[in-house]
Amino acid sequence: MALKFLLIDDNAIDLFINQKMIEKEAVPTNIITFTNASDAIDYLKNLEDLTSCHMRNAPDVIFLDINMPLMNGFQFIDKFNKLNIKKEIPIKIYMLSSSANPIDLQKVKQEKSCTGFINKPLTSYAINNVMEKFRTC
């Protein structure tokens, strides 16, 4: 089964790096990318409205950048928590940031719908850790 990834980062280069790293580690895979968190929300909302077969397109994992203009990672999670899709499909969200700011880490921990925190750059080790969780369950 191909794991479906949804990547959100305002920096196109980081998005590219993350995509490449995932493609390298997880085959086969399905990756959708957004440079704008609100577009990603729209995408997920759109999935809800479609039939259940489309629901299969729902991502298994979201890699979410914290610092983004207009809608940052935490604002995305607030919006995401209000979506119905969350109830139907277990989506694991990982927050990505280049700085392990203690306040951000604390916030990530408190956020129930957030599975973990990954330091940038995304490494093979981190990706394998994420996929490990899917293999066990």
Next chain:
Amino acid sequence: MEAVKYNLLSKLNENVLSIIEDNSIVSIIDVYGRIEYVNTLFCDTLEYTESELLGETLDLLKSPIHIEALYKNLWKTIKAGHKWTGILATKKSNGKPITLDTIIVPMKKDNTLMYVIVSKDVTRLHAEKVRLKESDYRSNVFLENMPMHVFSITKYGKILNTNKSYCNQEKENLIDTYIYDHIGSNSYDIFKKNVDEVFKNKISKQFEFFDFDEDGRKLFFSSIISPVFTDFGGLTSATVCIHDITNYKGISKEERDREAKYRLIYKSINVGIIVVADDKGKIREWNKGAKLAFGYSESEILGRPLTILTSLSYRESNITAFVKAVKKIKNNINSDIIELQCVRKNGEEFPVEFALSSIRVNKKTSYCAMMHDISKRKSLQNKLKQKTKDLEQFLYRSAHDLKAPFASAQGLLNLLKEEKNKEKAQVLIDMLSETIDSGRVLSNNLSEASMVLAKNYEYKTIDFNDIVNDVLKTLSNATNFECIDFKISIDDHKVFTSKPKLMHSIFQNLIHNAIKYSNKQTDAHTPCIDITVKTKIDDVSIIVRDNGKGINLKCIDKIFDLYYRSNNENTPGNGIGLYIVKNIVDGLDGSISVSSELNIGTCFEIHLPNY
């Protein structure tokens, strides 16, 4: 007919003359004051014979009883040909004094000037008048020396008469004023009550009250108010008698001096605001500091509720805090210092630090509120808070944003290491270069931001053309630059002085932004940027207007915040530029405003004072 009339008149003249002759004391003197004529009555009154007087100088006009000035005036008047009237005194032949009401009329006869003197004996009347004056003076002295003040007042307290000056007011100035004007506000109530009772019940009242003299010493008074009835039993006035009994009040001089001292200290303190309220929350004491801070004078505020001083919008929370403090005091716990929002007479609000203590005098509880205006401290505190917030944000975002390019570079390098395909490797290298570039821009901007904070730049005359051209040159590599139609209008005839580096930074950031957010050139659209500068004597206005992407209205308040980015279309930006501009403008005491509409454009307008 004429002859008859003539005769009649001269006959009448003679008659009149003889009447005057018989009934008045008449004398005529020549220019030198020698007697030429005296009538019988003159001789009889002064007890001289005619022969004794004729040719002699008239004593009447040089009597030693009067002062010289009177005679000088008299002679001056008559020599000038004018009539003189007045009271003169002289002596009879037997030495007895006599007072004459005298008229002296100059007359010309055969070209020689002489004076007719007609007098009337007023010795008795004059003596009576002198006696009256003396007794009047005596009674006045008696009244003034009375150890008490006596007033005659109407039921409204209007002073009809008084025996002497009171409270540094002359007697004349007291009449027709109101007695309450001269009594301290502390005793107004008791005084008014007693006056009202006297007029209502038609009985005498006796009571005591106190006041303060100009040195702040407390004085005690005993007062009796008695009704004064008219002959018909009506009551139109009352007599008020006020007696200073301070010395009998059993308070020693030292004690009074001490009280005066404390009172003066309290009254004159103008740094702290001290307000004393009674147990009903009514203001009873008011010091200079309170007057300065709140703008109410003592007479305006005494008796009004304490809550009038607190801000309307905060009144409820203020009262809660106040009640809490009172409760604490009642339980003998020292009340904490609380912060309140107060309001001045003119409606201005200001924060105070407020400490409450209670005083118990004569079984009555008063509350003493000591306040301290903390507006300055508050505003500094707020500024400091904002700065700290800025700094925290700066550190937090710097830590992140500075790391971001490194993390990206590291990621790219990781990919590059395993990339065998040369072409694909080249793409990664390009990305790497782009990443490093943006990192460099960021660190440049950060150093620019810190440069803005350093304030030791010299003031110089600004050449705006120079600056704008220089900025355009440095930005000429920017994407879309060559498509943009720059319209530059600079009017700097009036010399403008400021800090050139900071001016440069303003233009650099604003123009760079305008370029970054310009739209691509199409057939229907030409991106354009207007740069307008106009200097005046006191200030300069700088306007940078573009027809680019515009800013979302939701974000427009935040665009000057550090690290804030409102765009999301992969436009390179690090959220520092406008923060720098805003900081420069604030630092130069200028103002900046922005207006924008999505896909129509953005306009920044800056006003800076001429240094």
